[in-house]
Amino acid sequence: MLNIIKAYAVKNLCYISAQKMVPKGIVVHSTGANNPYLKRYVDAPENVGVNQYGNHWNMAMPEGRKVCVHAFIGYDKNKQISIAELLPLNICCWGVGRGKKGSYNYNPAYIQFEICEDNLADKKYYDDVFKVAAEYCAELCRKYGIQTENIVSHYEAYHLGYGCNHGDPEYWMKKFGETMGDFRNRVSEILKSNVDRKENREETVVENDIIKKGDLVSIANNATYYNGKAIPSWVKSQRWYVKNTPIGERVVIDMNEMGTNYICSPVHKKFLTVAKKELSNCPYLVKITADCLNIRKDAGMNTAKVGEITDHGVYTIVEENNGAGASLWGKLKSGAGWISLDYVKKLNK
Ligand SMILES: [Zn+2]
Incomplete structure (x- = not known):
C-alpha cells in the first residue's frame, strides 16, 4: 500500500495559478542534491518532520x-519512504521547463515528481525509493x-x-546499471498483476448489473453512443x-x-459495466485512516477547505456524493463539511 501524504504547497505560485490539466504522461525527476529527507522540500511537519531552514x-x-512538481518521494519523519503530493494531480506543475517543441508542463501535461537523491552510493536506498516510484507510476x-x-x-x-536540458534521473x-526502459518494464509488471486483481474484483460486482444513478461505469471497447455514433x-x-436514473x-x-470532464451522453446499457456502486445506506460510521484529512465545503477537492481532521477519530457520514479528487465524498453529521472517503475505514454498525 502506498503511503501518500497530502501536503499541498498552497503558497507556491504554481498552486495558486491552478491551471487545469488532464494527465497524459509522467515525468520522473531526481533532485540533484544530497538530501533524501522529504522535509527539505515538503511543508508537512507532522508527517515529514520540521524543516529548520524554512526553505521547503x-x-x-x-x-x-x-517551480513546483506534483510530488516528492523520500524519507518521512520515521525514515520510511513516502510520497508527498504538493499539487492536486489535475493542475499543471512547473517541473520540466521548456524544450524546442514545447513543455510537458502544459501541453501535453504530464504528472511530474521528484525522487529525493542521497549521495547516489547507497544501493538499498536506490532500490527502495525507485520501487515506491514504480508503484506510484503504476497507480x-x-x-x-496513462500508457507506460x-x-x-x-x-x-x-x-x-x-523539457530543458537536464540529465536526471539517468545519471543516478x-x-x-539501470535505465528508464528497465523502470518502465517494472511499472508494466506491476500493472499486469493489478489487472488480474481488478478483473477478479469487477466480476463479483457485475453479478448485480442494475445500473443506477451515481454508479461509476466503464465502457466496452466496441461501444457506440445510444444514437449509434x-x-x-x-x-x-x-x-x-x-x-x-436510467430509463429502459x-x-x-x-x-x-x-x-x-462532463459529457452528458446517452449510451446503451449493454456497453456499460458497473465499476463501483453508488452507496446509499447512510448514516454509517467511519474511522479516519489519514493523519490529516481536509474537510471541504462541498463534495469536491475544488471546493474550499473549511477544516481538517487529525485525530484518526470515528465520525458519522450522513450523505454521500460524487465529486472531483476522490472516488466518493461523505458529509459529516456535524455539518462541518465533506471528506474524501478514500481515507476512511467503514465500521460495521
Ligand atoms: Zn528534473
Missing part, C-alpha cells in the same frame, strides 16, 4: 524560481489511463523536445458517473472519474 517549496518561489497509469511508454525521465523529456540509475477513445478509456436501456453518463 510551500512558498511563492522556492529558491527564487517559479497513476491505472487511475488516469508515456513515462519519461527529465532527460528523455529534453531529448523529445518537451546508471550507477546501479462512434465514441472517441479518450471517452472509452475513462470511467464515468451515471447522471440520472438508455443510460446517460456525465462526469468522468476525476471530475475534469
Whole structure:
C-alpha cells in the first residue's frame, strides 16, 4: 500500500495559478542534491518532520524560481519512504521547463515528481525509493489511463523536445546499471498483476448489473453512443458517473472519474459495466485512516477547505456524493463539511 501524504504547497505560485490539466504522461525527476529527507522540500511537519531552514517549496518561489512538481518521494519523519503530493494531480506543475517543441508542463501535461537523491552510493536506498516510484507510476497509469511508454525521465523529456536540458534521473540509475526502459518494464509488471486483481474484483460486482444513478461505469471497447455514433477513445478509456436514473436501456453518463470532464451522453446499457456502486445506506460510521484529512465545503477537492481532521477519530457520514479528487465524498453529521472517503475505514454498525 502506498503511503501518500497530502501536503499541498498552497503558497507556491504554481498552486495558486491552478491551471487545469488532464494527465497524459509522467515525468520522473531526481533532485540533484544530497538530501533524501522529504522535509527539505515538503511543508508537512507532522508527517515529514520540521524543516529548520524554512526553505521547503510551500512558498511563492522556492529558491527564487517559479517551480513546483506534483510530488516528492523520500524519507518521512520515521525514515520510511513516502510520497508527498504538493499539487492536486489535475493542475499543471512547473517541473520540466521548456524544450524546442514545447513543455510537458502544459501541453501535453504530464504528472511530474521528484525522487529525493542521497549521495547516489547507497544501493538499498536506490532500490527502495525507485520501487515506491514504480508503484506510484503504476497507480497513476491505472487511475488516469496513462500508457507506460508515456513515462519519461527529465532527460528523455529534453531529448523529445518537451523539457530543458537536464540529465536526471539517468545519471543516478546508471550507477546501479539501470535505465528508464528497465523502470518502465517494472511499472508494466506491476500493472499486469493489478489487472488480474481488478478483473477478479469487477466480476463479483457485475453479478448485480442494475445500473443506477451515481454508479461509476466503464465502457466496452466496441461501444457506440445510444444514437449509434462512434465514441472517441479518450471517452472509452475513462470511467464515468451515471447522471440520472436510467430509463429502459438508455443510460446517460456525465462526469468522468476525476471530475475534469462532463459529457452528458446517452449510451446503451449493454456497453456499460458497473465499476463501483453508488452507496446509499447512510448514516454509517467511519474511522479516519489519514493523519490529516481536509474537510471541504462541498463534495469536491475544488471546493474550499473549511477544516481538517487529525485525530484518526470515528465520525458519522450522513450523505454521500460524487465529486472531483476522490472516488466518493461523505458529509459529516456535524455539518462541518465533506471528506474524501478514500481515507476512511467503514465500521460495521
Ligand atoms: Zn528534473
